Amino acid sequence: MALKKIMLEEEEVPKKWYNILPDLPRPLPPFIDPQTREPGGGIAPKIFPKEILIQEFSQNRWIDIPEEVLEVYKIWRPTPLIRAIRLEKALRTPARIYYKYEGVSPTGSHKPNTAVAQAYYNMKEGIARLATETGAGQWGSALAFGCMVFGLKSTIYMVKVSYNQKPYRRIMMECFGANVYPSPSDKTEAGRKILKEDPENPGSLGIAISEAVEDALVNEDTNYAIGSVFNHVLMHQTVVGLEAKKQMEMVEDYPDIVIGCIGGGSSFSGLFWPFYYDKVSKKAPKELEILAVEPTACPSITKGEYTYDHGDTARITPLVPMYTLGHDFIPPPIHAGGLRYHGKAPTLCLLNYTGDVKTVAYNQVEVFEAARLFIQTEGIIPAPEPAHAIKAVIDEALKCKESGEDKVILFNLCGHGYFDMQAYSDFLSGKLLPYEYPAEKVKEAMEKLKKLYPWLEEVKRKYIGA
Numbered sequence: 059m060a061l062k063k064i065m066l067e068e069e070e071v072p073k074k075w076y077n078i079l080p081d082l083p084r085p086l087p088p089f090i091d092p093q094t095r096e097p098g099g100g101i102a103p104k105i106f107p108k109e110i111l112i113q114e115f116s117q118n119r120w121i122d123i124p125e126e127v128l129e130v131y132k133i134w135r136p137t138p139l140i141r142a143i144r145l146e147k148a149l150r151t152p153a154r155i156y157y158k159y160e161g162v163s164p165t166g167s168h169k170p171n172t173a174v175a176q177a178y179y180n181m182k183e184g185i186a187r188l189a190t191e192t193g194a195g196q197w198g199s200a201l202a203f204g205c206m207v208f209g210l211k212s213t214i215y216m217v218k219v220s221y222n223q224k225p226y227r228r229i230m231m232e233c234f235g236a237n238v239y240p241s242p243s244d245k246t247e248a249g250r251k252i253l254k255e256d257p258e259n260p261g262s263l264g265i266a267i268s269e270a271v272e273d274a275l276v277n278e279d280t281n282y283a284i285g286s287v288f289n290h291v292l293m294h295q296t297v298v299g300l301e302a303k304k305q306m307e308m309v310e311d312y313p314d315i316v317i318g319c320i321g322g323g324s325s326f327s328g329l330f331w332p333f334y335y336d337k338v339s340k341k342a343p344k345e346l347e348i349l350a351v352e353p354t355a356c357p358s359i360t361k362g363e364y365t366y367d368h369g370d371t372a373r374i375t376p377l378v379p380m381y382t383l384g385h386d387f388i389p390p391p392i393h394a395g396g397l398r399y400h401g402k403a404p405t406l407c408l409l410n411y412t413g414d415v416k417t418v419a420y421n422q423v424e425v426f427e428a429a430r431l432f433i434q435t436e437g438i439i440p441a442p443e444p445a446h447a448i449k450a451v452i453d454e455a456l457k458c459k460e461s462g463e464d465k466v467i468l469f470n471l472c473g474h475g476y477f478d479m480q481a482y483s484d485f486l487s488g489k490l491l492p493y494e495y496p497a498e499k500v501k502e503a504m505e506k507l508k509k510l511y512p513w514l515e516e517v518k519r520k521y522i523g524a
């Protein structure tokens with residue numbers, strides 16, 4: 059009898075995070091300071107605690123999880139690994155499908171895995187408050203939770219349209235004790251400047267990042283925290299994959315394919331890195347396929363260019379080596395708010411470039427169709443982001459049906475969709491559109507970037523080698 063829910067004991071929560079940097083197929087290209095055109099971290103030392111900066115560039119493969127962080131993890135960890143038996147049956151596939159369910163966390167996604175750790179290190183270094191941005195509210199609620207646990211204040215700049223349209227995430231943050239401001243706000247120079255020019259500005263993630271970073275730069279007792287893309291964030295998420303590996307061992311199975319959605323790439327990296335480590339250390343019992351899924355509306359990897367670009371619209375961050383759609387990319391209004399970032403994590407981009415990770419893109423209509431089948435078989439309503447992974451899982455399982463292969467598919471169900479009922483309502487009433495981001499627009503953005511930094515090709519050749 060196959061187990062449906064594969065559970066670990068509390069003391070089996072991993073005690074170390076896995077860091078992929080020493081195991082990458084080639085060294086990660088550095089950040090570039092656009093002023094000097096040389097490697098440099100820009101403002102990072104002024105807005106992050108020392109321990110986070112050490113972790114960001116560490117070449118140590120294993121990093122101890124502090125005892126205090128482990129204690130908080132145990133509020134919801136270990137999380138279940140679930141065999142999708144009913145979905146398998148509905149598809150009549152010989153494939154075995156497993157999912158790691160991160161929706162059981164206090165905020166309903168994987169994000170507290172890093173928020174708690176970041177709040178802890180800031181608290182240890184005497185910081186009183188953290189500032190951050192949030193779009194739909196997943197990251198803001200995770201950071202507000204982490205700050206609450208370690209007695210820090212939190213200030214969340216929430217993109218104004220979401221603040222007005224999605225009040226429940228804001229209320230959740232306020233329950234955790236956060237101050238939430240609609241961005242652009244009158245709390246920062248950056249916000250005031252935009253409001254003066256355009257009082258009706260609906261806000262964007264880029265603007266909200268500028269406000270949160272300014273808050274951290276101006277106030278001595280305040281730091282900034284980020285929810286994805288950076289190495290330290292992805293590393294904190296490896297508790298997901300390390301647990302999943304133990305759980306697969308319990309049922310004597312091992313994945314042929316690991317699948318996840320990618321916004322910045324943290325939840326998926328958290329799942330696949332430990333399996334990638336098996337592969338590079340020649341411990342994997344099988345050839346491993348790693349498959350990332352992005353929306354056709356925001357196709358950073360499938361349509362973007364591997365180059366250097368800013369992480370934010372206001373160009374505050376250094377130049378980051380990544381696949382990008384251009385830093386002033388304006389995302390079409392798709393419901394997967396967490397998948398609307400113009401770039402992706404540098405490690406994930408490198409692994410795509412070397413062919414170790416493959417990426418596919420789906421439009422939101424086919425994605426919600428897949429989510430509906432998942433809901434009606436497994437009973438859990440997924441967030442629109444992991445619904446992208448579910449679409450890829452179903453396609454892979456159907457390929458197995460055709461070929462008769464009994465592949466093992468593992469994916470990250472990185473969040474539930476119980477705050478996303480408007481998205482499901484729009485889907486059910488046929489209002490969703492299958493957005494495709496035009497290749498032409500990517501080309502325009504890349505030309506603009508090269509005009510802005512005429513030396514970009516040279517820097518790219520030198521550090522990326524492409």
Ligand SMILES: *Cc1c(COP(=O)(O)O)cnc(C)c1O
Nearest residue numbers: 286321322323324325396443473
């Ligand atoms: C934030 C978020 C994402 C996208 O971010 P990643 O860093 O790629 O994981 C995906 N799913 C959910 C549920 C999120 O909250």
